[in-house]
Amino acid sequence: MMSQTITVECVSPGLDPSTVEAVVTLPTFRRPAHLLATLASLRAQRGAPNFAVVVMENDAEGRAGLNAARPLFEGGTIAGLVLVAHERGNCSAYNAGWQTALERFPAMRHLLVIDDDEIAAEDWIAQMVATAETLGVDIVGGPQLPRFEEGARTFTERHPVFLPPYVTTGRVPILYSSGNVVIARRVLDAMEAPFLDTAFNFIGGGDSDFYSRCRERGFTFGWCAEAPVYETVPARRTEFSWLNARGLRNGAISAIIERRRSGGRGAARRTAKSFALLAASPFRSLKLGLGTGSATIGLYHCQVAVGRLLAEFGRVNEQYRQPEHN
Structure with missing residues (x-):
């Protein structure tokens, strides 16, 4: 209840x-x-x-x-x-x-x-x-x-x-x-x-x-x-600072949800996946940046990967804590 x-x-x-x-x-x-x-x-x-x-x-x-x-x-x-x-x-x-x-x-x-x-x-x-x-x-x-x-x-x-x-x-x-x-x-x-x-x-x-x-x-x-x-x-939601925070947050959320679904037994595998995504993210970001003609947009995959990895070590940005900046 x-x-x-x-x-x-x-x-x-x-x-x-x-x-x-x-x-x-x-x-x-x-x-x-x-x-x-x-x-x-x-x-x-x-x-x-x-x-x-x-x-x-x-x-x-x-x-x-x-x-x-x-x-x-x-x-x-x-x-x-x-x-x-x-x-x-x-x-x-x-x-x-x-x-x-x-x-x-x-x-x-x-x-x-x-x-x-x-x-x-x-x-x-x-x-x-x-x-x-x-x-x-x-x-x-x-x-x-x-x-x-x-x-x-x-x-x-x-x-x-x-x-x-x-x-x-x-x-x-x-x-x-x-x-x-x-x-x-x-x-x-x-x-x-x-x-x-x-x-x-x-x-x-x-x-x-x-x-x-x-x-x-x-x-x-x-x-x-x-x-x-x-x-x-x-x-303000089109500024780099907000887009960067949102990318990091999205990565963190994916890690948190996956951790909840897999439990402690999947920690090593999940962390390895996060490092693999981080390694692949520059190539994905380059493709996105070239496709949209924007480096700001292209960075998204790197931001998500970094946010996911940071969450594995307990660092998560509470983007909604200060609504006036959201």
């Missing part, structure tokens, strides 16, 4: 949980203006099953997101509720929303996730749910397409951190991000709370770890290329 404190602050009037087939969970942290834009895109959905929205405010002190969203929910403009997840961290926010959705909406069949820096296409919910049912899979992801803010170095749109992992709709081996996903209720019922390991709260990668555990339990994955969300990318 979950131990963190969750406070439901407001519920839309006349909400009938027994009629809600899909729940959109929306974590927020100090982005009230963009949260309202995200909510506006959810209000504009077409062809969707009856759905409700659960906003998870993760700034228990400032509550800017709660204050911005409250009038929409209390006025009945949006069906659903707003809660405060008092334990800081993105995994804690997800856990609070997912657990609340399970408890409050007994008829829910699908749970969707969108972040507070994203805008949904107008048929996003309909496309995601339909793809999950058509493919017969348990979890479906979709593209998170970047929209760069003024001053951003837009050539970085070709950087691997901004590219979707798949390009066509269909079954896929696994997913990596929770920023655009639909999860069947049966998955959450089977995995049980807490769903995301809070050890990843400030590192990131809790979603990747969750998917890895889901795959071990036999759950299947799909991709819906027709259901994008549009992610606002601040200019």
Whole structure:
């Protein structure tokens, strides 16, 4: 069971949980203006099953997101509720929303996730749910397409951190991000709370770890290329320092997840793999750099390999610890 404190602050009037087939969970942290834009895109959905929205405010002190969203929910403009997840961290926010959705909406069949820096296409919910049912899979992801803010170095749109992992709709081996996903209720019922390991709260990668555990339990994955969300990318995320930190972090996450799956018995083999990837990374980086015409982008494979090796020795950068720099 979950131990963190969750406070439901407001519920839309006349909400009938027994009629809600899909729940959109929306974590927020100090982005009230963009949260309202995200909510506006959810209000504009077409062809969707009856759905409700659960906003998870993760700034228990400032509550800017709660204050911005409250009038929409209390006025009945949006069906659903707003809660405060008092334990800081993105995994804690997800856990609070997912657990609340399970408890409050007994008829829910699908749970969707969108972040507070994203805008949904107008048929996003309909496309995601339909793809999950058509493919017969348990979890479906979709593209998170970047929209760069003024001053951003837009050539970085070709950087691997901004590219979707798949390009066509269909079954896929696994997913990596929770920023655009639909999860069947049966998955959450089977995995049980807490769903995301809070050890990843400030590192990131809790979603990747969750998917890895889901795959071990036999759950299947799909991709819906027709259901994008549009992610606002601040200019700082196109700077070398942020891209470098993200590459190191991605490498660290891969090592951590692999260590958790293999246990202590696979330490020597895993470390050898990390050194082998480091040795191969200059060649992979050279190929990427030549293909994109950018040394900044090309360095990504080296950064991932270095981050993976550093994690083997306990050095992991908590990129989300200071959100103002993320």
